[in-house]
Amino acid sequence: MLARPFSASVGACTPAKHQRNQIYQIFSDQGRRPRLSVVGCAAQRQQQATPPPAAGTEQEEAPGCVGRRSTLLASLQAAAATVLVHPVWAGTPGGKPDLVVGPGGDCATIGEALARAPSGAVIEVRGGRYAERLVLTRPVTIRAAADEAVEVVWQTPEPYRATVEAGPELGEQPGAAVLQGLRIRHSSPSIANNYAVRLAGCSVTLADCDITSATGSGVGIEGGAPRLLRCSIHNCQRHGVALFGDLLGDGCAAQLEDCTVVGNRLNGLLVRDGAQPAVRRCTLSGNGEWGLRLLDAGGSYEGNAIAANSRGSVGCSMLYEEVDTARMVVDNKLDRPVQFLGPKE
Structure with missing residues (x-):
């Protein structure tokens, strides 16, 4: 579902142009190297576990009142008491696979299966721990065998090495490549572009996956139209x-x-540099900064629960975009108001 366009806050642009004003600005963000980003007119652009320490205030609350600080602390304490259980994927088999990975299967590793699989192949992975890095170069489906736990782990001293990586060679066809029911674990040094899963200019689908990075961000998306469904x-x-x-x-x-x-540790969902995602029925909570951080970006946000994040629910820095904050409040459950910030906050 594509969201409605947002109006531009500066400059002039007509729908007939279908292009941006060429406004160049160097951006540097937590966890991202400075890069040249083309931003501008927005006309016709479509559109949770150990929580970090709460950032409390030093102000005393009025006697007899339940203030924002105590509400936030109570929410975080409840989140801290929750034990995260990541069950095995209980999906349906979905037809006979072309290749089976694991004990007694066709291949010992997922990488071997990827090397052998033709475009459109279905690779089924039996339960176990697979210490390897997956680079997707053609459309395939990689799914965990039903009711089995599959963990894909990549731990390396080399920088910029995502556990799963896919690029524009996969094209923009939705669902061309699918990862389903995988537990994805990652550790690689560096800060910028450091992700467990990196998707650039493609339309890969991740469904029922459990993702964490010991050193960086869980999922990094640059352009394209990928989908994350029921992922943690x-x-x-x-x-x-x-x-x-x-x-x-x-x-x-x-x-x-x-x-x-x-x-x-930082934001639950960071959206910036002209991205226009559609985010529906997601839970963004217990994060160390904002639940949702918007920086010169828009998108549609419906039915989301954004609460118990240390800095607040939604933080916006709008340079060339406008966000309908009234609609944001009506369409989502926020425990704190939307806040407008400077570009570097």
Whole structure:
């Protein structure tokens, strides 16, 4: 579902142009190297677990009142008492696979199966721990065997090495490549572009996956229109999910539905540089900064629960975009008001 366009706050642009004003600005963000981003007119652009310490205030609450601080602390304490259980995928078999990975299967590793699989193949992975890095170069489906736990782990001293990576060679066809029912674990040094899953300019679908990074963000998306369905992104050292428009300024039409993004050290969901995601029925809570951080970006947000994040529910820095904050409040459950911030906050 594409969201409605947002109006531009500066400059002039007509729908007939279907292009941005060429306004170049160097952006630097927590967890991202400075890069040249093309931003501008927005006309016609479519559109949760150990929580960090609460950032309390020093002000005393009025006697007999339940203030914002105690409400936030109570929410965080409740989240801290919750034991995260990540069950095995209980999906349906979905037809006979082309290749089976694991004991008694066709391949010992997922990487071997990827090397052998033709475009459109279905790879089924039997339960176990697979220490390998997956680079998707053609359309395939990789799914956990029903009722079995499959953990894909990549721990390396080399920087910029995501556990799962997919790029524009996969094309923009929705659902061309699918990952389903996987537990994805990651550790790689560096800060910028450090993700457990990195999706750039493609339309990969992740469904029923459990994702965490010990050193970076859970999922990094740059352009394209990928989908995250019923995924849990938690306990990441940086952001849960980071969404960016592409280098040409054409935005990002990612979809997040029924996902849980909790207990990450920085923001639950960071959306910036012209990205226009559709985010529905997601839970963004217990994160160390904002549940949702918008920086020169828009999108549609419906039915989400955004609460118990240390800095607040939604923080906005709108340079060239406008967000309908009234609609944001009506369509979502927020425990604190939307706040407008400076670009570097």
